[in-house]
Structures are given as structure tokens and as C-alpha cells.
Amino acid sequence: MARLGDATSVILPTSISENFLLDSKQLESKLNEKSRLLILCSPSNPEGSVYPKNLLEEIAKTVAKHPSLLV
Numbered sequence: 929m930a931r932l933g934d935a936t937s938v939i940l941p942t943s944i945s946e947n948f949l950l951d952s953k954q955l956e957s958k959l960n961e962k963s964r965l966l967i968l969c970s971p972s973n974p975e976g977s978v979y980p981k982n983l984l985e986e987i988a989k990t991v992a993k994h995p996s997l998l999v
Contacts, residue, residue, distance in 0.1 A: 952986040
């Protein structure tokens with residue numbers, strides 16, 4: 929989909945030690961004024977990780993700093 933929209937995908941790696949969950953600090957380091965879309969899957973496949981409420985709240989605070997970003 930990103931290629932169809934002439935966009936550049938940025939994939940943030942996750943690890944088994946973090947239960948394959950995205951870290952809000954890592955997300956913040958990758959966002960910039962060109963960022964337009966965040967795709968966040970919970971539960972995520974194939975590992976089935978579910979984001980806990982507190983981590984989703986941290987991610988929401990990070991996203992709120994980027995008004996052009998659609999989640």
C-alpha cells in the first residue's frame with residue numbers, strides 16, 4: 929500500500945525479549961514531519977502479542993506530538 933501511495937515504509941523491529949511489542953521511545957526516534965501513518969496491530973500476528981493499556985497510553989502520548997500522523 930505504501931508503494932502505491934509513493935510513500936516510504938519504515939519498519940520498526942521488535943524482539944522476543946520485548947514480547948514483540950513496539951517501544952514508544954523507538955517509535956519517537958523514527959517519527960518526523962513527513963510521518964503520516966502508523967499501523968499498529970494488537971493482537972499482532974503471528975506471535976499474538978497484545979499491547980497492555982499502559983504501553984498504548986505511552987504510544988498515544990508520542991503520537992499526539994505528531995498531529996499529521998494517522999493511526
